[in-house]
Amino acid sequence: MKKSVFLGALTVAGLAAGVAGAATLDDVKARGTLNCGVSTGLTGFSYPDANGEWQGFDVGFCRAVAAAVLGDASAVEFVPTTGKTRFTALASGEIDVLARNTTWTFSRDVDLKFTFVGVNYYDGQGFMIPKELGVSSAKELDGATVCIQTGTTTELNLADYFRVNNISYEPVPIETNAEAQQQFLAGACDVYTTDASGLAATRATFENPGDYAVLPEIISKEPLGPLVRHGDDEWGDVVRWTLNALIAAEEYGVTSANVADLASAPTDNPEVNRLLGTEGELGAMLGLEADFAVDAISAGGNYGELFEKNIGENTPIGLARGLNAQYTDGGLLYSPPFR
Amino acid sequence: MSNTHADTVLYVRDTMLEQQAPPSSTVGPVGWAKDNLFSGWLNTALTVLSSLFIAYLLYRLIPWFVSPTWDGSSLSNCREILDGHEGACWGVIRDRWQQLLFGFYPPELYWRPILTLVLLLVALAPVLYTDYVTPKLLYFSAAFPFLMPWLLWGGTVWMPLMAAAGFAIGFAVFTLVSRLLNAGISISVAAAVAVLWWVLLAAPVANGIASVLPLALEPVASRDFGGFMLSITIGVTAIGCSLPIGIVLALGRRSDLPLVKILCVGFIEFIRGVPLITLLFVASVLLNIFLPPGTNFDIILRVMIMVTLFASAYMAEVIRGGLAALPKGQYEAADALGLDYWKAQRLIIMPQALKISIPGIVSTFIGVFKDTTLVSIIGLIDPLGLANGIRADTAWNGIYWELFIFIGAVFFIFCFSMSRYSMYLERKLQTGHR
Known part of the structure; x- marks a missing residue:
């Protein structure tokens, strides 16, 4: 009997199929919401809070893009994606942008036909050990049992690292981060390896975090960034320059607190003026309002504010800026000029 | 005659002994x-050992379960409350139970899924408890499949009505x-007309009436479905449709x-040969690519x-088992009575076949x-999935x-009730063949 309902919905689907094929930016504007792919749950990066609102660092970026394009930071549909569905969701047009701690690699960029618009978090694979193991460097881990998520790049990185250093290890395959935490705490493995941000988040949940240490070696490059479909450069530019605006805003000291003041009248700094649209026509070139960056920054703050609010040193996760500091502070964040 | 034995036997008891406890x-x-x-030394030993084991388990588990952390606001807060003792952190359930039950459904609309569940039970009652419930309720059961999507997803009331109109x-x-014409051809013609109605006319007509007389509930997007509500919605639909x-x-x-025969065998064997997770990937991934963009x-x-x-597909095989278990005489008796195939x-x-298949049907459910x-x-x-999302919250x-x-x-609770119901049904339908 319910078949009729299916068929009814099929009909609606068939009618909706008529409108398709326009550029993503026009689609988003016409729809009035941004479909943003996020993780179903990754500490600090994306998670639903008790009211069902999505929170986190990647989520904050989605809101900034929505604010830049639509002028409304809440005009986002968050589409939870898993590691297995994320790329097809983007390729099929179910989402407009994927902000799901996805590592920028050659094959994903070239072969899977996506465009990474930049890097919003420089991660890398690290090791966590119980302090009582008495190990101070990953090179001393000869013969250790290692908890590792199967089927990930971490597994390959680990094999490479131990082979290069000519030491042996015994893998304990696990499926999820939650399982890994239990196994590691139960002593099923000496070492737990995953991305350094994940290690910090995991360690923060332990009853005695002080008993565990993260080794100094970072054995891989994991630049995580938002990505869009290949071939729609106008949309790619919008997302890229939203990210750059957040990074540049931190560099120039534009925060969510003072952005309204700075944007109300041209300031002495022409770079800030161009960024905030009080001078020049940068927004119009993107097909957006002149004050798109003002909206993006007001949504959740500049890059530094997003970082501090979600994963920074004052949060339970407590990540230091490290590589994710501005280039002026010895990090890798470097926005091209707004000119 | 009554005194015959008095001469030969010294004493004859003339009343029954009182029954002793x-x-x-x-x-x-x-x-x-x-x-x-304790029927033997082996059983006695096993009994003592298992009681000790159970007592030990309870001794370890009960303090963990009975933990004063209902008001805990985060894991670290729970640990402060417990102050070094082992114990569960029930604060997470207090904080998130509504989310676990309803997903992201808007809280002010929670009455809709709750009402749907209650109506579901009402709609099931005449089917499940034929002895106690008036068969008139079956009309409501027939309407429920159209009522359910309207209550859950909201939107105009005319769409489900137009879908029902197709029938x-x-x-x-x-x-x-x-x-x-004969029955086979008229069924095909009727089906074709109904499908044409659903595909071509139902939506425009529904929209047309809706623009004149908008009777609508606030729409809720599928993306907001989650938690047990999602499981039950998918489960009930699959269970309800898979039996027919x-x-x-x-x-x-x-x-x-x-x-x-070839079509049915092909369908059943194909579906049974593929894992469910593969079909789900087809639903979420492949269809996305094959359907036109947008x-x-x-x-x-x-x-x-x-x-x-x-x-x-699984249900078909369970029922085929029931059909195969029927003695051939039953088929022949039906033929001898002059009943046509459907009768x-x-x-x-x-x-009879369904009665035999009850345990298999319910385990499939x-x-x-x-x-x-x-x-x-x-x-x-x-x-x-929600448990994963909740764990991603730093709290x-x-x-x-x-x-x-x-x-x-x-x-x-859900699975056990289904299983108990099937036992009740088996007892009720037991006609004493064995």
Whole structure:
């Protein structure tokens, strides 16, 4: 009997199929919401809070893009994606942008036909050990049992690292981060390896975090960034320059607190003026309002504010800026000029 | 004569002895324990050992369960409350139970899924408890499949009404055509007309009426469905649709018409040969690519269709088992009575075959309901997917057992009730053949 309902919905689907094929930016504007792919749950990066609102660092970026394009930071549909569905969701047009701690690699960029618009978090694979193991460097881990998520790049990185250093290890395959935490705490493995941000988040949940240490070696490059479909450069530019605006805003000291003041009248700094649209026509070139960056920054703050609010040193996760500091502070964040 | 024995026997008792109570060691709890637990030295030893084991388990588990952390606001807060003792952190359940039950459904609209569940029970009552409930309620059961989507998804009331109208139109066409042509052709014509109505006319007509008389509930997007509400919605749909489809497939597989038989065998064997998770990936990933870009074919609908197809194939085989178990004489008796195929199935074959298949049918139902948790792999937020999301909140990161125990307990309630109902039904339908 319910078949009729299916068929009814099929009909609606068939009618909706008529409108398709326009550029993503026009689609988003016409729809009035941004479909943003996020993780179903990754500490600090994306998670639903008790009211069902999505929170986190990647989520904050989605809101900034929505604010830049639509002028409304809440005009986002968050589409939870898993590691297995994320790329097809983007390729099929179910989402407009994927902000799901996805590592920028050659094959994903070239072969899977996506465009990474930049890097919003420089991660890398690290090791966590119980302090009582008495190990101070990953090179001393000869013969250790290692908890590792199967089927990930971490597994390959680990094999490479131990082979290069000519030491042996015994893998304990696990499926999820939650399982890994239990196994590691139960002593099923000496070492737990995953991305350094994940290690910090995991360690923060332990009853005695002080008993565990993260080794100094970072054995891989994991630049995580938002990505869009290949071939729609106008949309790619919008997302890229939203990210750059957040990074540049931190560099120039534009925060969510003072952005309204700075944007109300041209300031002495022409770079800030161009960024905030009080001078020049940068927004119009993107097909957006002149004050798109003002909206993006007001949504959740500049890059530094997003970082501090979600994963920074004052949060339970407590990540230091490290590589994710501005280039002026010895990090890798470097926005091209707004000119 | 009565005094005959008086001469030969010294004493004859002329009344019955009072019945004595059995020895206290053989009745009541003591007797039961003696019979079942301490009937020999081996059983005694096993009893003592298992009691010690159970006592040890309870000794370890009860302090963990009875933990004063209901008001805990985060894992670290729970640890402060517990102050070094082992204990569960139930604060996560207090904080998130509504989310685990309703997903992201707007809280002010919670009455809609709750009402749907209550109405579901009402709609099931005349089917499940034929002895106690008036059959008139069956009309409501027939309307429920159209009411449910409207309550859950909201939107205009005319769309489900127009979908229901398709059946009415089909039936009307069938009655008209069957006066002129034979039944097989009129069924096909009626089905074709109904499908045409659904595909071409239903939506425009519904929109047309809606623009004149807008009777609508606030729409809720599929993306906001989650938690147990999602599991139950998918599970109930799959269970409700798979039984009739399964019956048709089972009959088709035993049919003498080669085309029908080949189609049914092909469908059943294909679906049973593919894991459910593969079908779910097809629903979430492949269909996305094959459908024209911009098509908004609801993901939950896709998943429901796939789970229903999956369950139907298994159901067909369970029912075919029941059909095969019927003695040939039953079929021959139906033929001898001069019943046509459908009447024979309805009056003689199916009631018996379904009765035999009850345990298999119910285990398929339970299996389907539990399989709905697989949708977390394709990014739908079912209870397990939600548990992952809740753990990603820094406040609750590191909590496992509390969430899984809650989810497991709710699943147990549903599955155990289904299983108890099937036992009741078997007892009720027991006609004493063995």
